[in-house]
Amino acid sequence: MRDFSIDHRWLSINTATVRAQWPLDRIVTECAQRGIRAISPWRDQVAALLRDTGMELSGYCRGGMFPASTDAGLLAALDDNRRAVDEAKTLNAACLVLVVGATLEYARGVGMPLAIEPLHSMYAADRACINTLEQAPDLCDALDPSRAGALGVAVDLYHVWWGPKLQAQIERAGRERLLAFHVCDWLVPTRDLLNDRGMMGDGVIDIPRIRGWVEAAGFAGYSEVEIFSAEDWWRRSGGEVLDACIARHRSAV
Numbered sequence: 001m002r003d004f005s006i007d008h009r010w011l012s013i014n015t016a017t018v019r020a021q022w023p024l025d026r027i028v029t030e031c032a033q034r035g036i037r038a039i040s041p042w043r044d045q046v047a048a049l050l051r052d053t054g055m056e057l058s059g060y061c062r063g064g065m066f067p068a069s070t071d072a073g074l075l076a077a078l079d080d081n082r083r084a085v086d087e088a089k090t091l092n093a094a095c096l097v098l099v100v101g102a103t104l105e106y107a108r109g110v111g112m113p114l115a116i117e118p119l120h121s122m123y124a125a126d127r128a129c130i131n132t133l134e135q136a137p138d139l140c141d142a143l144d145p146s147r148a149g150a151l152g153v154a155v156d157l158y159h160v161w162w163g164p165k166l167q168a169q170i171e172r173a174g175r176e177r178l179l180a181f182h183v184c185d186w187l188v189p190t191r192d193l194l195n196d197r198g199m200m201g202d203g204v205i206d207i208p209r210i211r212g213w214v215e216a217a218g219f220a221g222y223s224e225v226e227i228f229s230a231e232d233w234w235r236r237s238g239g240e241v242l243d244a245c246i247a248r249h250r251s252a253v
Ligand code: ZN
Pocket: 117, 154, 156, 182, 226
């Protein structure tokens, strides 16, 4: 397992973490000033200048959300997802993160890996029907049995930390299918199920242990900090948030 305590070479910031404070270009500048080498931007924040900064993308958020009540709505969703695949490819992202659904044939043609991100079962009613790390590799096996590299999973600790068979499912996914690793912490109590994620080290998830499993399975990419925090981290200065991300990346990841 890599030693994160000596530097933050493998720290990535999901731009949701400081989206309340800064637009994307400022986030890029502030991250670069702190020696953070990777981000995972949300599509609505991406600006053309990104390509000129030399910033690597550990992922691209997000595709999915296919269901619609009309044919026109479904066609629009498919269109939007194909555009997302093209954008991710243009930006040379490691993967396109999907919260539900897939455009596998199209993505395969473009050569852009799709990462299925299981969401916590508390979102089963309104956001996603892939809720455990067991379901995601099941889907990968069914759709991409040859492990051709077109399909994999995004492991977000907020969603999967509690899951049964977590270590076994990480091992099963293996190097080819572990496309992204998202970190934050689970606070007790959690005051809001969507927007009260904790900074690493402030909650109950044994992050180093799970990272050890992920790395033992062959993942060698970025550790991406993704924190939605309406009442805490989004209210602090962006600089304070990034500095905390760096410190906790070294001490608690
Ligand atoms: Zn995530």
